[in-house]
Amino acid sequence: MDAFVERTLAEVAACEDEDRRVEMQHESGVALGEYFARHPAEMEELAFQLFEIAWADAMGSDVLPSIIDTETIGLGDVSWVDEDLRGLQAYWQGKGGQILSDVLRYERTQMPREEMVAAIDLHRDEILLEFWNSLNKLQAQAEEKMRQLPVFKLVELIQSGITSGATYAEAPAATLTAANIDPVIDFVAQRSKGKVTILGSRNAVRILSNVGVQFGYNVAERIFDAGQVGLYKGYPIVEVENFENFAGNLVLPVNELWVVGQNCGRLTWYGNQPKVQQIARPGFYVRWETARDAGMLLYGIGRGRLGRLVFT
Numbered sequence: 098m099d100a101f102v103e104r105t106l107a108e109v110a111a112c113e114d115e116d117r118r119v120e121m122q123h124e125s126g127v128a129l130g131e132y133f134a135r136h137p138a139e140m141e142e143l144a145f146q147l148f149e150i151a152w153a154d155a156m157g158s159d160v161l162p163s164i165i166d167t168e169t170i171g172l173g174d175v176s177w178v179d180e181d182l183r184g185l186q187a188y189w190q191g192k193g194g195q196i197l198s199d200v201l202r203y204e205r206t207q208m209p210r211e212e213m214v215a216a217i218d219l220h221r222d223e224i225l226l227e228f229w230n231s232l233n234k235l236q237a238q239a240e241e242k243m244r245q246l247p248v249f250k251l252v253e254l255i256q257s258g259i260t261s262g263a264t265y266a267e268a269p270a271a272t273l274t275a276a277n278i279d280p281v282i283d284f285v286a287q288r289s290k291g292k293v294t295i296l297g298s299r300n301a302v303r304i305l306s307n308v309g310v311q312f313g314y315n316v317a318e319r320i321f322d323a324g325q326v327g328l329y330k331g332y333p334i335v336e337v338e339n340f341e342n343f344a345g346n347l348v349l350p351v352n353e354l355w356v357v358g359q360n361c362g363r364l365t366w367y368g369n370q371p372k373v374q375q376i377a378r379p380g381f382y383v384r385w386e387t388a389r390d391a392g393m394l395l396y397g398i399g400r401g402r403l404g405r406l407v408f409t
Contacts, residue, residue, distance in 0.1 A: 297354040
């Protein structure tokens with residue numbers, strides 16, 4: 098990449114004065130747009146840097162590590178979940194007696210491997226005429242959607258896996274009482290060593306105000322609309338930001354809460370860097386694609402480590 102371009106990008110990124118940064122972007126926008134219009138191969142390098150930053154920022158603000166087990170392994174490595182571990186019996190006996198041995202028994206499941214992906218089509222004129230505006234919008238959108246995607250997967254797995262039983266409850270929102278929700282929360286807590294998080298969107302979390310939730314001062318101090326906002330009988334309540342799909346419909350339900358035990362599942366990241374590519378499209382459009390290998394498995398559904406509360 099040209100030295101002037103690298104220096105300009107670095108100076109704008111390092112500028113802490115918002116007004117000065119806007120001025121620098123205005124001064125350099127046309128020149129950078131023209132440069133990348135003539136050097137499409139270097140646009141892909143820029144796309145890699147942009148998505149790498151977006152992935153890093155999204156992971157830095159991720160709420161999932163405080164909710165379920167999260168790990169990062171090599172791109173080609175395999176992750177295993179060992180559950181229902183038994184064996185190695187310890188017992189008292191008379192001195193000098195024969196010590197009986199045992200063998201370890203456990204269930205082993207391989208973590209799935211999928212891709213978290215995103216792509217956007219930009220017209221080349223947008224890059225040429227509104228370089229910084231296009232770049233800023235793209236990075237903001239990428240960071241927001243990547244931060245939401247693991248939570249959406251978690252909710253999707255819970256909804257498909259819990260539709261009845263001791264870990265499922267329906268209750269009227271207007272007259273909600275502790276008796277409606279405590280059986281599910283207690284059931285999950287007993288099987289999760291007491292490490293339980295209550296998760297939901299803002300509308301669903303507000304319903305808990307009827308049953309004595311203690312909301313913390315950090316509600317007004319949060320940078321992102323995701324994070325712990327209060328406690329219910331000692332269990333943390335985490336609010337997750339809802340978002341709209343392309344049609345304008347909310348993706349996460351506003352009338353559900355999910356009771357998540359710490360040992361209910363795992364999110365595995367394969368590799369530390371995203372995959373990025375740029376593809377020329379008809380009509381002078383260019384597509385930026387990014388992907389990262391990941392897998393999520395909720396092996397605790399059948400063991401009572403996850404609960405679902407639906408408000409009517």
